[in-house]
Amino acid sequence: MTSATITIPDAEAMRTFAAEVIAPQLAHGDLVILTGDLGAGKTTFTQGLGEALGVRGPVASPTFIIARTHPSEVGGPSLIHVDAYRLGSLAELDDLDLDSSLDSSVTVVEWGEGKAEALAEDRLHITLERERGGEVDMVNPDYGVREVRIRAHGDRWADVTFERN
Numbered sequence: 001m002t003s004a005t006i007t008i009p010d011a012e013a014m015r016t017f018a019a020e021v022i023a024p025q026l027a028h029g030d031l032v033i034l035t036g037d038l039g040a041g042k043t044t045f046t047q048g049l050g051e052a053l054g055v056r057g058p059v060a061s062p063t064f065i066i067a068r069t070h071p072s073e074v075g076g077p078s079l080i081h082v083d084a085y086r087l088g089s090l091a092e093l094d095d096l097d098l099d100s101s102l103d104s105s106v107t108v109v110e111w112g113e114g115k116a117e118a119l120a121e122d123r124l125h126i127t128l129e130r131e132r133g134g135e136v137d138m139v140n141p142d143y144g145v146r147e148v149r150i151r152a153h154g155d156r157w158a159d160v161t162f163e164r165n
């Protein structure tokens with residue numbers, strides 16, 4: 001299992017991290033599980049992925065619709081963006097009305113830990129955490145460093161290293 005931790009200073013850096021470190025490694029059929037509190041940056045991360053994958057946007061919080069499919073505009077995999085917050089298990093993601101199969105897509109599941117593992121043996125777990133103990137910036141309350149941890153499970157990721165291109 002590969003594991004790596006990286007510090008992300010702001011939202012733009014989160015998009016860049018997703019676009020330059022994670023997206024280049026992704027192919028159709030891949031599953032990414034995102035863990036982190038509300039406001040941790042899961043959707044921001046997914047926006048960076050979507051830009052880099054060249055899918056039709058905008059990537060936004062899917063909270064009220066559970067899953068949204070973003071088709072590729074460059075002949076690559078589509079992006080399936082799932083919010084599992086209200087779901088019990090994702091063993092039957094096929095029951096969701098997706099426009100695209102998991103095999104032909106990159107699937108990103110917010111709040112997916114403990115729910116989406118059944119979808120694939122091979123998966124990336126990405127955990128986003130606010131730094132603890134930092135003072136809240138009242139002028140810009142959204143500001144905040146995030147600690148991001150990547151854990152890769154399965155043979156698919158055995159030889160993959162995550163580095164900025």
Ligand SMILES: Nc1ncnc2c1ncn2[C@@H]1O[C@H](COP(=O)(O)OP(=O)(O)O)[C@@H](O)[C@H]1O
Nearest residue numbers: 009010011014038039040041042043044142144
């Ligand atoms: N380092 C950072 N990474 C990601 N988002 C950040 C960061 N610093 C501040 N933010 C802000 O935090 C918020 C994250 O929201 P969002 O991505 O919707 O979180 P989630 O999907 O985890 O609930 C955004 O307003 C974003 O601008």
Ligand SMILES: [Mg+2]
Nearest residue numbers: 042043061110
């Ligand atoms: Mg979100």
